[in-house]
Amino acid sequence: MDLRPATPDDAAAGARLHLACWREAYGPLVDPALLEAALDEDRWTRRWREQVADGPPRLLAVHDDEPVGFVTCGPARHEDAPLPFELYAVYVRAAWHGTGVAQALLDAGLGDRSAYLWVLEGNARARRFYARNGFVADGGRQHYRPLDAWELRMLRRRAPS
Template identity: 45%
Template sequence: MGEWRVVPLTAEYVRGMSKCHINCWRESYRGLVPQHVLDAFDVDRRVRSWERIRVDYPGQIVVAVMDDTVIGFASSGPDRDESPAAAYELSAMYVRAAHHGTGVAADLMDAVLPADGATALWVFEENPRAQAFYRKYGFELDGERRVEAFTPAWQVRMLRRA
């Protein structure tokens, strides 16, 4: 582990995680997601949303913290799709660009991926870097596609078998 620590999301980190989430989208999805969508993200709205999720799904979100700043986060739990392809879903995995390749993402994945049980995730189709990262953890494309909720961009599903 590096200079960061991975801890469960608590109320004290919700604002920092919300800022991290917005910054990660702006860093990683420029050119993939329309600029007006990236510009429209509002920290206070994200805080309210993530706080609801934190309360409704305790223990499913972890944050990577360095010097009391959230530099990444991940979330997993039961697969929420109408027709689940797996028992579990990796629903969020974000790390600030300055920390790509440092091991932060590996620590987050270790904290949220179940030791056994199939796991699904959705990733932007036009994001080969993320898809390559997930392949390192045994995820493979399963042929399913859908339009992402906030954008007109396509997502593809990846599965990791039990």
């Protein structure tokens, strides 16, 4: 497995990866009709292309030329953010859970920074992963309308070096 920056040429494969991860992670947690309504491959491919070209970096985990996970993080997107840096996403295909891929992505993308993130309240696996990495729920909660699900905010504070 290799880690490398995503490029605009990765947009279609990245979007397919992202969609598959959403189905695997959120399928058991949300209304299937809402999930499928949110997963338009053409729209996600366009968004991936735009975000890779103009947004914060995305780092891909690739095995045999197939993306199996990604991470992206950057400046806080919320005006009332508790910290200036946000972990936007870490996704890994279910077949790669427990292999260290998510940890490698998190370490490479976030390093030892203080950061916050939003995670679906019902996603116990992800919450445990973040807790192992020093993230703690801080009481922040918001409704994620596209999936009609609640998200919890988690923070990780690191001492400045």
